[in-house]
Amino acid sequence: MITLRPSAPPAAAITEYQAPANGSGYDTAVWDQPIPLPVGANLCSWMPEMTEAFGSLGGGVVRTSDGSVEGGPGCTFTLADGNVLQVRNDPYYAINQYTSVLEAATFAGLPGRMYSFMPADDPDVTCTAQLAGRSIAVPAVDAFARDNNGDQQAMCALARHGMELLARRYVPLAGGTPARDAIQDLPPGALDAKSACDLAGTALYHLNVPYREEARQRGSTALGTTCMSAGQENTATFLLTTGTPGLAGVPPVAGAKITTSRFGTSYTLRLEQEPARCTASLEFTGGRCSS
Numbered sequence: 001m002i003t004l005r006p007s008a009p010p011a012a013a014i015t016e017y018q019a020p021a022n023g024s025g026y027d028t029a030v031w032d033q034p035i036p037l038p039v040g041a042n043l044c045s046w047m048p049e050m051t052e053a054f055g056s057l058g059g060g061v062v063r064t065s066d067g068s069v070e071g072g073p074g075c076t077f078t079l080a081d082g083n084v085l086q087v088r089n090d091p092y093y094a095i096n097q098y099t100s101v102l103e104a105a106t107f108a109g110l111p112g113r114m115y116s117f118m119p120a121d122d123p124d125v126t127c128t129a130q131l132a133g134r135s136i137a138v139p140a141v142d143a144f145a146r147d148n149n150g151d152q153q154a155m156c157a158l159a160r161h162g163m164e165l166l167a168r169r170y171v172p173l174a175g176g177t178p179a180r181d182a183i184q185d186l187p188p189g190a191l192d193a194k195s196a197c198d199l200a201g202t203a204l205y206h207l208n209v210p211y212r213e214e215a216r217q218r219g220s221t222a223l224g225t226t227c228m229s230a231g232q233e234n235t236a237t238f239l240l241t242t243g244t245p246g247l248a249g250v251p252p253v254a255g256a257k258i259t260t261s262r263f264g265t266s267y268t269l270r271l272e273q274e275p276a277r278c279t280a281s282l283e284f285t286g287g288r289c290s291s
Contacts, residue, residue, distance in 0.1 A: 001239040001250065004207060005277035007230060014257060014275050023104035023113030023132075027092035031269075032262035033134040034178045036170040039089050042181035043068035044075035046170070049179075051077070053165045057158060058083050074142070082146045083155075085162045089137040092130065093206040101156060107131055108167040108174035114160065120152045127156035129163035133171050136264050141166060184265045186284055196240040197227035204229050209236045223250065246283040253279060 019025040038045060044066040055061040058079030065076035074088035095102065101116040112131040118124060130140040143159035144150055167174040170182075178184075197216045204211035209231040219226040224241030241250065247270055252258055256272035256279070263269040263282055272279040 001241075001279060001281040002203060002207075003237045003239075003277055003279040004209075005235050007233055007235050014273055021104060022102050023111075023115075024095045024099075024102055026094050027132040027134070027138075029132065029134045030261050031134055031136055031264065034172060034184050034265050035089075035135050035137050035182045036133060036166075036172075036176070036178050037087070037089055037137075037139055038179055038181040038183070039137050041068065043089075045181045046179040047075050047077070050166070050169065053169070054085055054162060055079065057085070057161055057165075078146060083150070083158055084142075084144050084146050085158065086142040086144075087162075087166065088140045088142065090130070090140055091136065091206050092132050092138050094208075096208065101127060101152065105129065105160065107160065107163045108171070110167060110171065110173055112163070114156055116152060116156070118152075123150075124148045125150045125152045125155060127152060127159045129156075129159040131163060131167055131171065133167070133173060139163070139166055139170075191240070191242055191284065194240065195225040195227070196238040197225070199240060200227045200229070200236075200238045203238075204236060207234060207236050209234050247281055250281055 017028065019028050047064055047066065051061045051064065054077045058081040060080045061077050062080050063078040065072055067074045074086045076084060076086045078084050095115060097117050099115050099117055100120045101114055103114050105112050105114045107129065110131055110133060112129065114127065114129055116125065116127045118126050126142050126144040128140055128142045131138050141159045141162040143155040143162065168176055170176045170179055172178065195218065197218050200216060201211050209229050215229050217228045224239055224243065227238040229236055247268060253272045253274060256274045259271045261269045261271065268283045270281040
């Protein structure tokens with residue numbers, strides 16, 4: 001369970017989130033689709049299947065880099081023409097940084113966005129295509145020049161073409177099939193001996209809340225362990241409980257607007273919206289709740 005509230009006094013009424021037209025905001029669709037590519041172990045095991053397709057964008061692939069082995073941020077294809085495609089997996093979260101490119105886009109008939117955090121005249125310019133594929137982790141394709149002499153317009157076109165190929169191969173909504181190592185459900189025992197703070201790190205990063213270990217305040221309630229982190233704008237509180245019959249054992253907030261949805265291919269998600277905070281509760285297989 002995650003409860004997010006503003007650190008400053010909130011508005012007096014519940015406001016409905018509207019995603020900005022330029023694609024800079026969160027994906028508001030139900031996240032009910034499979035994860036297209038592996039996350040964590042076997043992160044880049046699909047790379048040989050895409051080497052020929054990605055190579056067609058630049059004279060062939062001359063080198064690949066497996067981020068799960070080499071410690072890099074993703075799976076990288078270096079093309080013969082000197083350009084590079086890097087594939088990452090991220091949630092579709094809000095962009096608050098400076099951008100020289102930020103616009104809504106469509107890939108293989110699906111929504112997404114193009115963006116770049118680099119100035120257009122920077123010799124190290126990078127452009128990214130990200131798909132809003134209604135999954136917990138969605139692919140992003142970065143394009144940049146190996147010799148740090150890229151043209152932003154060309155890099156954006158390359159990232160777009162790379163995403164088109166990737167989506168058609170692995171994203172079900174675009175007619176693809178998830179990679180064989182893209183595990184969709186938590187393995188048995190994944191939450192054993194875990195605390196709320198053990199699970200909070202990645203979520204805190206994407207919620208614009210301090211995610212350093214020393215910033216987290218550990219605690220407990222009758223339901224389970226808690227973890228709280230406060231930032232200048234938002235405060236997030238996590239609860240992990242494994243001793244109740246799923247969401248039925250976690251009473252909803254009185255007076256909140258409650259919505260039941262899907263999260264991934266197997267899990268039930270409950271959202272409770274109030275003027276001052278929003279709570280998301282997720283039930284894992286086996287009657288366990290977490291976030």
